[in-house]
Amino acid sequence: MRAEHVVLVVAAATLMILVVLPLASLIVGSVVDGGRPTLEHFREALRGRLYVQALWNSLVLGAWTAALSVVIGLPLAWAVSRTNVPGKRFLHFTAVISYLTPPFLTAIAFVNLFGPNAGLVNRFVRDVLSAPALTFNVFSMAGLVLVTVPHTFPFVYLLAASALESVDASMEESAQILGAGRWRTAAAVTLPLVAPAVLSGALVAFVNAIALFGSQAIVGLPGRVFTLPTRIYALFDYPPQYGLASALSLIFVAITVAALYLQRRYLARRSYVTVGGKGGRPQLVDLGRARFAVLAFGVAVFVIAVAAPYLTLLAVSVSKSWGLTFWQNLTLQHYRFVLLEYDVTRRAIVNSLMLAAGAATLAVVLGSLVGWVDLRTTAPGRKLLDYVSLIPLGLPGIVVAVALIQFWLALPIPIYGTLLIILLAYTARYVPLGVRSANAAFRQIDPSLEETARVTGAGWLRTFRSVTLPLARPGLFAGWLLVFVPALQELSASILLFSSGSITLAVAVYNLYETGALKPVAALAIVTMVIITAAIALATRLGRGGAGVSVAQ
Amino acid sequence: MAEIRIERVTKRFGATTAVRALTLEVRDREFVTLLGPSGCGKTTLLRLIAGFMSPDEGSIRVGTATLSTPGSVVPPEQRGMGMVFQNYAVWPHKTVYQNVAFGLEVRKVATSEIRARVARVLELVTLGGLEARYPAQRSGGQQQRVALARSLVVEPSILLLDEPLSNLDAKLRERMRWELKELQRRTGITFVYVTHDQSEAMALSDRIAVMHLGELMQIGAPREVYTHPANRTVADFMGLVNLIPARVVRADAVAVGGAHTLTLTLPPRVADGQPVQLAIRPENVRLVPIGRGAPAGGDGLPGKVSEVTFLGNLTDCYVTLDDGTRVRVQAEPGLALEIGQPVAVRFDADAASVFDV
Ligand SMILES: Nc1ncnc2c1ncn2[C@@H]1O[C@H](COP(=O)(O)OP(=O)(O)OP(=O)(O)O)[C@@H](O)[C@H]1O
Ligand SMILES: [Mg+2]
Numbered sequence: 001m002r003a004e005h006v007v008l009v010v011a012a013a014t015l016m017i018l019v020v021l022p023l024a025s026l027i028v029g030s031v032v033d034g035g036r037p038t039l040e041h042f043r044e045a046l047r048g049r050l051y052v053q054a055l056w057n058s059l060v061l062g063a064w065t066a067a068l069s070v071v072i073g074l075p076l077a078w079a080v081s082r083t084n085v086p087g088k089r090f091l092h093f094t095a096v097i098s099y100l101t102p103p104f105l106t107a108i109a110f111v112n113l114f115g116p117n118a119g120l121v122n123r124f125v126r127d128v129l130s131a132p133a134l135t136f137n138v139f140s141m142a143g144l145v146l147v148t149v150p151h152t153f154p155f156v157y158l159l160a161a162s163a164l165e166s167v168d169a170s171m172e173e174s175a176q177i178l179g180a181g182r183w184r185t186a187a188a189v190t191l192p193l194v195a196p197a198v199l200s201g202a203l204v205a206f207v208n209a210i211a212l213f214g215s216q217a218i219v220g221l222p223g224r225v226f227t228l229p230t231r232i233y234a235l236f237d238y239p240p241q242y243g244l245a246s247a248l249s250l251i252f253v254a255i256t257v258a259a260l261y262l263q264r265r266y267l268a269r270r271s272y273v274t275v276g277g278k279g280g281r282p283q284l285v286d287l288g289r290a291r292f293a294v295l296a297f298g299v300a301v302f303v304i305a306v307a308a309p310y311l312t313l314l315a316v317s318v319s320k321s322w323g324l325t326f327w328q329n330l331t332l333q334h335y336r337f338v339l340l341e342y343d344v345t346r347r348a349i350v351n352s353l354m355l356a357a358g359a360a361t362l363a364v365v366l367g368s369l370v371g372w373v374d375l376r377t378t379a380p381g382r383k384l385l386d387y388v389s390l391i392p393l394g395l396p397g398i399v400v401a402v403a404l405i406q407f408w409l410a411l412p413i414p415i416y417g418t419l420l421i422i423l424l425a426y427t428a429r430y431v432p433l434g435v436r437s438a439n440a441a442f443r444q445i446d447p448s449l450e451e452t453a454r455v456t457g458a459g460w461l462r463t464f465r466s467v468t469l470p471l472a473r474p475g476l477f478a479g480w481l482l483v484f485v486p487a488l489q490e491l492s493a494s495i496l497l498f499s500s501g502s503i504t505l506a507v508a509v510y511n512l513y514e515t516g517a518l519k520p521v522a523a524l525a526i527v528t529m530v531i532i533t534a535a536i537a538l539a540t541r542l543g544r545g546g547a548g549v550s551v552a553q
Numbered sequence: 554m555a556e557i558r559i560e561r562v563t564k565r566f567g568a569t570t571a572v573r574a575l576t577l578e579v580r581d582r583e584f585v586t587l588l589g590p591s592g593c594g595k596t597t598l599l600r601l602i603a604g605f606m607s608p609d610e611g612s613i614r615v616g617t618a619t620l621s622t623p624g625s626v627v628p629p630e631q632r633g634m635g636m637v638f639q640n641y642a643v644w645p646h647k648t649v650y651q652n653v654a655f656g657l658e659v660r661k662v663a664t665s666e667i668r669a670r671v672a673r674v675l676e677l678v679t680l681g682g683l684e685a686r687y688p689a690q691r692s693g694g695q696q697q698r699v700a701l702a703r704s705l706v707v708e709p710s711i712l713l714l715d716e717p718l719s720n721l722d723a724k725l726r727e728r729m730r731w732e733l734k735e736l737q738r739r740t741g742i743t744f745v746y747v748t749h750d751q752s753e754a755m756a757l758s759d760r761i762a763v764m765h766l767g768e769l770m771q772i773g774a775p776r777e778v779y780t781h782p783a784n785r786t787v788a789d790f791m792g793l794v795n796l797i798p799a800r801v802v803r804a805d806a807v808a809v810g811g812a813h814t815l816t817l818t819l820p821p822r823v824a825d826g827q828p829v830q831l832a833i834r835p836e837n838v839r840l841v842p843i844g845r846g847a848p849a850g851g852d853g854l855p856g857k858v859s860e861v862t863f864l865g866n867l868t869d870c871y872v873t874l875d876d877g878t879r880v881r882v883q884a885e886p887g888l889a890l891e892i893g894q895p896v897a898v899r900f901d902a903d904a905a906s907v908f909d910v
């Protein structure tokens with residue numbers, strides 16, 4: 001058997017176990033009950049009041065989040081790429097940090113600010129301003145949207161900014177010289193040209209928003225605002241209703257896939273933005289005094305999306321009692337508790353680090369196999385392999401967990417409740433990132449470099465090891481980091497799969513939150529952020545060293 | 554009246570001066586080409602005329618209206634000019650019809666009139682029938698015509714074109730040249746045309762303005778700029794040229810290699826005996842084979858053929874003169890030449906220029 005066939009078979013078998021078979025058992029589980037085929041689960045999922053409500057809530061949440069992401073992301077993108085607004089780096093930084101902040105941390109912070117009774121802002125409004133009508137209850141759909149948007153507007157921001165930057169200046173100048181003023185030009189030329197990117201960003205925001213288990217559980221459940229992920233989660237309370245959970249999961253998948261399909265179509269239309277030629281970058285719009293108003297808008301976003309969550313968590317984590325005069329009584333006891341007394345913390349840290357590193361490595365290795373087969377061989381079925389590896393893009397985290405449970409519970413291999421099943425879940429979730437990074441990395445290597453090695457007598461493996469791999473290494477490492485960062489803070493799949501031995505960081509935070517210990521939760525959240533930041537910094541430094549070496553060779 | 558007066562205009566970008574104290578007048582209905590190497594400031598000058606940039610010094614006037622001074626610039630949308638960009642910049646989200654109609658819609662022309670005028674201008678650029686198509690999928694040539702039609706339909710008195718043909722293949726470029734020239738003649742629009750291709754400039758222009766490093770080197774009819782370049786830079790840019798060391802012998806004559814004397818107009822302020830350079834194009838050098846019944850020497854310069862290439866319509870060769878100077882000659886194809894063959898070269902004084910060293 002030739003090397004490429006071995007690689008193909010190994011990659012295909014792995015994807016079978018990770019993705020295809022679990023998904024198949026999810027489908028089977030949704031239409032089979034006690035060994036007999038049934039549509040009862042789907043009927044219940046589509047008719048039952050609870051489930052229809054959850055479906056509706058998810059759609060409402062997604063729609064509002066997507067709309068607000070455009071309202072925030074598009075003006076910021078326009079300001080940064082097209083105007084003379086001051087503080088562009090700050091605005092960009094705001095979007096990036098918002099994106100990197102774990103969504104469940106934002107949710108917990110806002111609970112401390114806008115909880116109906118104890119929320120700091122609500123207390124201030126009620127007790128100091130004596131305006132109880134102005135209080136805001138975070139445990140509501142509005143609250144859910146509020147804590148979700150900071151995580152999703154960066155999608156619109158990034159896509160819109162890159163589209164705005166790739167619109168050739170001459171496109172707009174042509175309208176201007178024909179007599180169109182600034183607003184007419186924006187409406188007739190610029191906006192239509194970037195609309196596909198903005199819509200596509202809104203759809204990505206939608207898909208991400210409805211999949212976030214953390215915020216939906218943290219602010220949704222106390223307000224009895226159930227969504228698809230939290231409903232599915234509730235179905236695993238004893239006695240678990242696997243069939244219904246599977247049917248609900250598949251409906252969830254259908255929505256996600258439909259949104260992503262639309263998104264790809266819009267993005268494909270975007271390609272006409274980059275028409276060739278050597279037109280210049282557009283001249284920046286002089287906003288005059290209005291630029292301070294635009295900056296103020298950016299500062300407001302920063303305050304809500306970045307400053308408020310972090311400062312609140314920090315303040316809560318060091319206060320004896322959380323209230324309007326919290327700074328008069330500061331303490332480190334919550335840190336002592338979570339770091340020294342609460343033995344879950346250390347286990348969670350170690351588990352999360354191992355799982356994130358393991359999943360990142362597996363995803364990149366598997367991605368490399370798939371990418372290599374796709375780009376460098378003519379093996380039959382290589383395109384199919386590529387498609388299969390992208391399936392998880394359409395699977396929300398909690399659905400991956402449901403599918404893995406369905407699959408592994410049916411087998412006599414007891415991995416449920418172990419670190420292994422979480423590792424499988426993470427790898428399955430993030431394998432598309434690995435495949436894309438590997439694909440991009442290999443694409444940049446001219447095949448003739450490999451052929452030269454083969455001609456000089458190096459075997460296939462030798463060529464791969466001494467030519468392909470070193471050249472692809474920076475790209476592969478970027479992919480590794482792309483998986484490592486979200487895996488370190490993963491909650492949506494872990495929440496259904498963990499046991500006390502295999503608890504992860506995000507689950508530990510969530511569990512502590514469920515006990516109502518808000519101050520230790522804040523301390524643990526801060527600790528989590530420190531670990532995530534340190535791990536990213538360390539990984540980047542190590543990676544940069546590695547990349548440097550491979551270039552030097 | 555659409556004459557453009559550019560007076561001592563300077564435009565800087567940080568440390569680079571893209572346009573330097575440039576004065577240029579374009580007459581009404583004239584076709585003027587800005588010609589020069591990449592980075593000489595052609596696009597900058599065009600964008601200054603269009604109002605996309607404000608000058609750091611100087612002024613730009615059209616007719617009696619002052620459009621640009623360092624303090625105040627009439628914005629492009631109020632200038633009523635047309636502009637065709639190098640990359641065409643047709644809008645991919647609008648059909649051919651919508652692209653062309655845009656300028657009229659902005660001017661609030663009645664719909665029925667828009668329809669009639671768009672149809673007419675599309676006929677003019679031979680795009681009739683393609684109204685409903687999206688231009689992004691059309692060929693470069695068709696996109697080019699859409700861009701032209703879009704600018705022409707509003708009947709501007711001035712049309713600015715920035716290398717409009719440079720993205721087309723050679724054959725199409727040739728054809729579009731004729732069409733552009735014809736269009737300008739028919740419409741009577743003042744054209745300011747940017748290119749770095751000297752043959753394009755010669756084919757199209759009433760006058761060519763040669764630019765170099767942000768400065769205007771020379772402006773004149775194509776023939777004048779070609780045969781009597783104002784300086785070395787222009788001579789070099791306008792085509793192949795030999796630069797041969799010479800010496801001033803009279804107020805109106807130079808001698809090359811001691812023997813060959815040419816009577817011609819000299820630049821001002823040159824003294825007798827001063828070394829100068831004689832610029833002469835290869836096609837203006839005469840070759841006389843020596844020793845085949847031809848008179849040896851005469852007033853030509855003796856030398857030997859050192860390289861020959863037969864090109865069909867002419868014979869391209871180098872002659873090394875006895876003092877070591879190499880002269881490129883484009884001779885009639887009928888002349889049989891061999892390497893090493895002794896020849897005499899003679900320069901056509903009417904076609905030569907003299908520059909300071
Ligand atoms: N917006 C700008 N910012 C900074 N420098 C610029 C800008 N536009 C032009 N320049 C510089 O000014 C000089 C003239 O540029 P310009 O584009 O006018 O040249 P050009 O003659 O049109 O060249 P090309 O044939 O390459 O189009 C160049 O050195 C260029 O780098
Ligand atoms: Mg240019």
